[in-house]
Amino acid sequence: MQFSRASSHHWLAGAALGYASITDDDRSKLDSGFREAAEKGLRLSAVELLAAQVKRAHFGAAMDVALNGVDVVISPATAHLPFATAMNAPPNTGVKSWTEWTGFSYPLNLTGQPACMVSCGFSATGLPIGIQIIGARGADGRVLSVAKEIESLIGRYCESNHDLPRDGTRRNCKGPNCRRVEVPLR
Known part of the structure; x- marks a missing residue:
């Protein structure tokens, strides 16, 4: 199987x-x-x-x-950009099932490794992009520490390059040095 x-x-x-x-x-x-x-x-x-x-x-x-012996593994959070909640899979990709677009996360839900998703930016169209930090069983504290540090680094990068909106989010980043990540759809 x-x-x-x-x-x-x-x-x-x-x-x-x-x-x-x-x-x-x-x-x-x-x-x-x-x-x-x-x-x-x-x-x-x-x-x-x-x-x-x-x-x-x-x-x-x-x-x-x-x-x-591995500190953490960092992977994409998902293989696709966000899509409408009424859909079971991203449109125009050939993907039919949730297992085809959640392959970076659902296996860990079953095997017990701690994992944490962290927002790391936005696509050119403003959709959120995330990464996943994965650790060995029992390394929950390490995973959370790494996630906190990554969030801090990303926040400092945006803050040093342009003003953040009042609510502290970075979804409206328009500064000349703001790093936009383009993720091609399959």
């Missing part, structure tokens, strides 16, 4: 658990994508879920080995 399929089984089973605990009236109010996922989860067998748990344990052990 591929890890993406195993992690999908965990997500579907979790969605099904919540879905099964609410009334039909409340189910009708749910996002259609979530409802579809929950209904798929209801059809999973115990064998499929157990196979996914075994795969999760193996992947977690492999991540432990990979992160042994």
Whole structure:
């Protein structure tokens, strides 16, 4: 079983658990994508879920080995720029499922490595871009310390190059030295 399929089984089973605990009236109010996922989860067998748990344990052990002796790993937060909340995947990309655009984050949700997302700028169109700081199991404090330092560095960079809006955000950065990051869509 591929890890993406195993992690999908965990997500579907979790969605099904919540879905099964609410009334039909409340189910009708749910996002259609979530409802579809929950209904798929209801059809999973115990064998499929157990196979996914075994795969999760193996992947977690492999991540432990990979992160042994590493301070942190820094990766993109997601592979795509933000898109409308009513959509399950970014438009015009060929991506159909959430697992195709969240591949930098959802595996860590399953394996127990601490991770923190930090805003690191905005696209040329003003959409937020983030990075993810990942640590070994138990290194939560280190991950948060690195995240705090990165936020501080990014803030000092913007503050030193132009005025920030009163609310302290950088979404309106227009200064001549403000670094804009262009992220191509796939």
